[in-house]
Amino acid sequence: MNLILHVWRQKSSGDAGRTVRYEANNVNADMSFLEMLDVLNESLMDRGEEPIAFDHDCREGICGMCGFMINGVAHGSQRGTTVCQLHMRHFKDGEELYLEPWRAKAFPVVRDLVVDRGAFDRIIAAGGFISIAAGSAPDGNTILVPKPAAEIAMDAAACIGCGACVAACPNASASLFTGAKITHLGVLPQGQPERTERVMSMVAAANRELFGSCTNIGECEAVCPKLIKLEVIARMNRDFIRASWSRRS
Amino acid sequence: MQLDSKLPSGPIETAWDRRKFEMKLVNPANKRKYSIIVVGSGLAGGATSATLAELGYNVKCFCFQDSPRRAHSIAAQGGINAAKNYQNDGDSVFRLFYDTVKGGDFRSREPNVHRLAEISLNIIDQCVAQGVPFAREYGGTLSNRSFGGAQVSRTFYARGQTGQQLLLGAYQAMERQIGAGQIKMFPRTEMLDLIVIDGKARGIVTRNLIDGKIAAHIADAVVLGTGGYGNVFFLSTNAKGSNCTAIWRAYKRGAAFANPCYTQIHPTCIPVSGDYQSKLTLMSESLRNDGRIWVPLKKGDKRSPDQIPEAERDYYLERRYPSFGNLVPRDVASRNAKAVCDEGRGVGETGLGVYLDFSGAFKRLGRGAIEERYGNLFEMYERITGEDPYKIPMRIYPAIHYTMGGLWVDYQLMSTIPGLFVIGEANFSDHGANRLGASALMQGLADGYFILPYTIGDYLASTKLDKADADNPAAREGVNGAAGLTNKLLSIQGTRSVDSFHRELGKLLWEHCGMARNARGLQQALQKIPELREEFWKSVRVLGSGEELNQSLEKAGRVADYMEFAELMCLDALRRNESCGGHFREEYQTPEGEALRDDEHYSYVAAWQYTGPGSPPALHKEPLEFDYVHPAQRSYK
Numbered sequence: 001m002n003l004i005l006h007v008w009r010q011k012s013s014g015d016a017g018r019t020v021r022y023e024a025n026n027v028n029a030d031m032s033f034l035e036m037l038d039v040l041n042e043s044l045m046d047r048g049e050e051p052i053a054f055d056h057d058c059r060e061g062i063c064g065m066c067g068f069m070i071n072g073v074a075h076g077s078q079r080g081t082t083v084c085q086l087h088m089r090h091f092k093d094g095e096e097l098y099l100e101p102w103r104a105k106a107f108p109v110v111r112d113l114v115v116d117r118g119a120f121d122r123i124i125a126a127g128g129f130i131s132i133a134a135g136s137a138p139d140g141n142t143i144l145v146p147k148p149a150a151e152i153a154m155d156a157a158a159c160i161g162c163g164a165c166v167a168a169c170p171n172a173s174a175s176l177f178t179g180a181k182i183t184h185l186g187v188l189p190q191g192q193p194e195r196t197e198r199v200m201s202m203v204a205a206a207n208r209e210l211f212g213s214c215t216n217i218g219e220c221e222a223v224c225p226k227l228i229k230l231e232v233i234a235r236m237n238r239d240f241i242r243a244s245w246s247r248r249s
Numbered sequence: 250m251q252l253d254s255k256l257p258s259g260p261i262e263t264a265w266d267r268r269k270f271e272m273k274l275v276n277p278a279n280k281r282k283y284s285i286i287v288v289g290s291g292l293a294g295g296a297t298s299a300t301l302a303e304l305g306y307n308v309k310c311f312c313f314q315d316s317p318r319r320a321h322s323i324a325a326q327g328g329i330n331a332a333k334n335y336q337n338d339g340d341s342v343f344r345l346f347y348d349t350v351k352g353g354d355f356r357s358r359e360p361n362v363h364r365l366a367e368i369s370l371n372i373i374d375q376c377v378a379q380g381v382p383f384a385r386e387y388g389g390t391l392s393n394r395s396f397g398g399a400q401v402s403r404t405f406y407a408r409g410q411t412g413q414q415l416l417l418g419a420y421q422a423m424e425r426q427i428g429a430g431q432i433k434m435f436p437r438t439e440m441l442d443l444i445v446i447d448g449k450a451r452g453i454v455t456r457n458l459i460d461g462k463i464a465a466h467i468a469d470a471v472v473l474g475t476g477g478y479g480n481v482f483f484l485s486t487n488a489k490g491s492n493c494t495a496i497w498r499a500y501k502r503g504a505a506f507a508n509p510c511y512t513q514i515h516p517t518c519i520p521v522s523g524d525y526q527s528k529l530t531l532m533s534e535s536l537r538n539d540g541r542i543w544v545p546l547k548k549g550d551k552r553s554p555d556q557i558p559e560a561e562r563d564y565y566l567e568r569r570y571p572s573f574g575n576l577v578p579r580d581v582a583s584r585n586a587k588a589v590c591d592e593g594r595g596v597g598e599t600g601l602g603v604y605l606d607f608s609g610a611f612k613r614l615g616r617g618a619i620e621e622r623y624g625n626l627f628e629m630y631e632r633i634t635g636e637d638p639y640k641i642p643m644r645i646y647p648a649i650h651y652t653m654g655g656l657w658v659d660y661q662l663m664s665t666i667p668g669l670f671v672i673g674e675a676n677f678s679d680h681g682a683n684r685l686g687a688s689a690l691m692q693g694l695a696d697g698y699f700i701l702p703y704t705i706g707d708y709l710a711s712t713k714l715d716k717a718d719a720d721n722p723a724a725r726e727g728v729n730g731a732a733g734l735t736n737k738l739l740s741i742q743g744t745r746s747v748d749s750f751h752r753e754l755g756k757l758l759w760e761h762c763g764m765a766r767n768a769r770g771l772q773q774a775l776q777k778i779p780e781l782r783e784e785f786w787k788s789v790r791v792l793g794s795g796e797e798l799n800q801s802l803e804k805a806g807r808v809a810d811y812m813e814f815a816e817l818m819c820l821d822a823l824r825r826n827e828s829c830g831g832h833f834r835e836e837y838q839t840p841e842g843e844a845l846r847d848d849e850h851y852s853y854v855a856a857w858q859y860t861g862p863g864s865p866p867a868l869h870k871e872p873l874e875f876d877y878v879h880p881a882q883r884s885y886k
Contacts, residue, residue: 012797030522030635038748039525045746045801050792053800055315057488059528061629062413063319078632085632110459111798118436121316125428129421130380133303134296134698135371137378141335144389145382153382154407157414161318190380 001027001093005040007052008100010109017109019098029089033076034059034066036088053112061085061225064160067167068113069100074164074223082162082225102167106174106209117163119209120177126205127198128181130190149187156183158226165220165228171212176220178206179236180228186239196246199239250505250858252871255659256360261877262343265364268660269703273710280305283709286453286468288440288495290317292412292690293673294474295419296697302426304702309466310423311435311455313490313803318420321476321488322693325412326533326626328396328404329376329690331369336393340401342366347878348399349688352578353653353681354830354846355880356508356854358873360660361678365688368695373405375698379418383407395576396535396686404687409533409625415690419697439803440495441731443471443502443669446723447715450499450669454727456735458803461796463732465724467717470668470705473499474697477652477674479512481811481818482763483755485649486518486531492807496656496675497814504664505856505869507657507677509814510822513684513831514764515650516582519633520602529648530633532605532626534686537575537582539610539619540643542566544603548593554604554642565589573885580683580831580844581885583647587764588842590646602644611639647764651689653680653831654821657856657871661704662696665856667712670705672696677854682830735795738805743788747804750785754808754815757781762819767835771823775816782812817857817866824868827851839882848880 003024010017024040031039034056041051057065061082068083070076076086091097099113107115145153157180165176182199185191191198214233221230257264275283283306287298290312298310312320332345345366350357377383377391383405384392396404407414426432437458444452444465452467478493479485500506517532543562550557565585567574575582586603589595596602610619616639620627627638634644655677656664662678664671673693680688718724757777761770785808793799828837828844829851837845854871 028523028525031525032527032633035525035527038527042746042748045790045792048792051801053798057314057319057490058321058324059489060324060530061632062324062410063314063321063488065314065319080628081632085629087632087635089635114798117315121318121424121427121434121436124421125424129425130378131425132375132378132422134300134375134422134702137371137374140333140373140377140383141390143377145385146389147385147387150382150385153380154414157382157407157417158410160413161316184382185380188380188382190378 004096006098031088033083033086053114055114059084064162067162074167080227102163104166104172106211120161123205127201152187153184156180156232164223168219168223173214174206174211175214175233179232182236183232196243199243261363264360272707275706275710284468285470287472289474291320291322292693293697297701299422300702302431308432311438313439321491322416323413326409327535328406328411328687330403330687331373336402338401340403350878352685357681365679365695368699372694381414381418442727443499444724444727446717449667451717454731465719465728472670473675474672475675479649479652482649483751486529494810497810501859504666505657507856508654509818510832511653511682513651514583514647516647517645518648520646540605540607544589544594570885577885597644602646604642605645606642738791743790745788751808765833766822771819774819778816
């Protein structure tokens with residue numbers, strides 16, 4: 001199949017950036033989206049043009065490194081799928097696609113489709129952990145975790161930190177990301193001692209990074225490649241309110 | 250070069266405890282006076298960065314990805330072994346030790362492996378306490394499954410994302426220390442050289458991948474946790490960015506490289522579909538617990554699988570290895586898949602594939618149980634192939650997955666350069682010639698959380714280090730060298746892309762140094778690699794400049810190193826005239842086609858020393874001794 005691509009090209013964070021039209025010809029249906037871009041890049045280099053920069057690493061949908069907007073949808077329209085796992089069999093011959101980087105104040109563009117997601121790391125650094133130094137843990141089976149709690153924790157912990165939720169949100173809110181970590185640690189017995197502090201400091205960190213507030217739109221859930229549920233935001237809000245009260249008392 | 254493995258003597262059960270007591274300690278108040286560089290933020294690098302920082306050392310950690318959470322450990326699916334014996338099925342530290350030595354085809358060090366088996370217990374405790382959401386039983390206890398090559402259930406798992414969850418545990422511990430200012434993190438930064446001052450590793454040269462700045466970082470010790478070299482084959486299950494540059498440049502600064510020919514081929518990957526293919530995707534081998542592997546009995550049988558009656562199917566692993574069946578170790582499963590495909594009985598369009606069939610398991614356990622165990626893997630398979638594995642059996646084929654070889658280290662995890670420590674897949678130490686399933690996560694975390702933090706303290710406490718800074722001549726030479734190499738790659742302005750060279754190298758290696766090797770093929774490869782390298786340096790094309798984010802330039806530097814490393818790998822494979830584990834030499838096999846070791850002549854670690862450009866590397870041998878597990882031909886019949 002042949003496709004028309006309109007790709008955001010921006011040389012550096014200081015550059016204004018613009019959309020450039022490319023033709024991707026003889027695209028094989030079994031290619032992944034990134035393999036299609038690999039082939040396009042090879043042809044660009046043959047013409048002496050610099051290749052399109054995009055982040056990627058594992059290409060198995062787990063590292064969270066890849067991601068950009070395809071026709072305004074984060075990771076494209078295949079549900080529960082990162083762009084590296086999106087295959088060309090879902091596109092039609094002659095289709096026109098607009099590829100843009102994540103757009104959010106907290107995710108400045110580095111080059112082309114590459115953005116800086118360091119803000120996510122700083123949210124985790126603010127409290128997204130259980131403080132336990134190596135060597136001080138009791139035997140694993142002394143901490144019993146009810147199976148349903150383990151399942152909720154795992155559903156939330158599946159977050160890959162790709163940033164699609166922020167890119168899809170009209171408020172550029174990081175609530176799905178932050179709520180996922182707060183849920184993962186907050187439903188486990190191990191996470192209880194720091195539960196109050198954790199939610200307060202992580203929410204504060206997200207605000208500091210200039211992520212917006214959540215207004216329950218739900219775009220984040222719709223694009224999340226790991227199908228993290230909005231429920232994690234409700235859990236975060238509940239923990240936050242409870243933490244605010246318990247701090248006051 | 251003298252190889253002193255510093256192995257403990259005396260009873261193996263207490264060797265590590267005794268060594269811990271003998272080692273010197275750094276006073277808590279003095280730890281903050283030391284700085285340590287860690288390269289890589291995966292299970293090994295991430296765990297050790299966090300632990301060293303918890304102890305009070307100043308840590309600088311480097312990774313090429315945009316965040317330490319992306320390291321490729323994240324892609325490990327199946328699980329992590331620990332000899333907890335929670336299942337009451339006869340497991341013990343000694344059994345895990347025994348299985349690992351045997352699984353490694355008697356090419357690993359007994360004391361190292363025993364230490365690994367002991368520490369496996371602490372790892373699970375640590376990870377549970379961190380909040381890793383391991384699978385649970387209804388009573389709330391930890392759940393286990395059995396895994397390739399083991400007859401007990403000792404594998405702990407978090408759905409099909411165990412590596413991700415363990416890595417996030419280490420990452421969160423790291424972020425806690427980053428927040429506390431104890432770790433300084435350098436993401437999107439690549440190591441290009443090792444700085445050796447007065448014979449000791451004292452720093453690294455890095456390139457900032459965003460603005461291209463090349464800089465020297467000085468510390469009191471350097472730790473490499475930079476993973477394996479599987480991507481030398483171009484197509485592998487490694488992440489696209491995984492590379493051997495850090496360990497290769499350390500090798501060129503004097504660190505011995507051990508057993509480079511030991512590469513592991515994983516039996517359950519999704520087969521190649523076309524020339525554009527950029528990487529191969531692994532399906533956890535836990536699938537082999539419930540899936541049955543088969544091919545048609547007849548050659549060239551093109552019927553769809555559901556049209557092939559039971560009597561015309563060959564469940565070849567169950568037939569040849571009745572006691573282990575589909576759970577034979579990876580090297581055995583891979584070689585058998587190749588053998589049936591070579592006979593013309595392979596399936597799929599290319600004929601390079603075998604079926605992994607769950608229809609029996611659906612009947613026995615119900616679809617729900619299978620979905621719970623492997624749901625995400627089934628989805629991934631469907632996403633990639635467009636086929637529904639709930640209806641049609643999966644097609645799988647072996648692919649390069651892990652490398653057992655790596656920089657040589659002693660029992661203290663220190664390389665032949667004092668002050669340079671190597672952990673995780675980047676070293677060679679614990680898996681011998683073949684790694685058992687669910688052992689990579691175990692080794693990375695053992696090295697990172699529980700071994701290196703002790704041994705590096707012993708080094709620092711017993712070594713006098715002079716003051717050094719980035720103006721040191723060795724540091725300046727390193728920076729100039731790295732800048733020179735970058736400029737050279739940019740100035741060639743040739744006609745061929747970096748990937749085209751990498752693909753060609755990969756094909757050459759897969760053909761001559763892949764699943765099966767022979768002397769003639771290896772000699773051919775050794776002739777062709779220098780030719781390809783020469784062409785690379787004449788006609789590679791890297792556009793753009795060095796002062797910006799330039800992904801082609803990054804790749805070019807890595808491929809330049811593969812072009813050199815590939816030669817060492819083939820040379821090692823040629824010099825090892827035996828078959829063992831992942832190294833299968835066609836000339837050395839039993840009449841039944843099993844690997845034939847030569848313990849009399851090859852029971853050693855091959856450690857290669859760099860002797861300068863264009864000069865052949867020198868081979869040093871570390872003999873292996875077995876006091877507890879008697880070498881025998883591995884039998885899984």
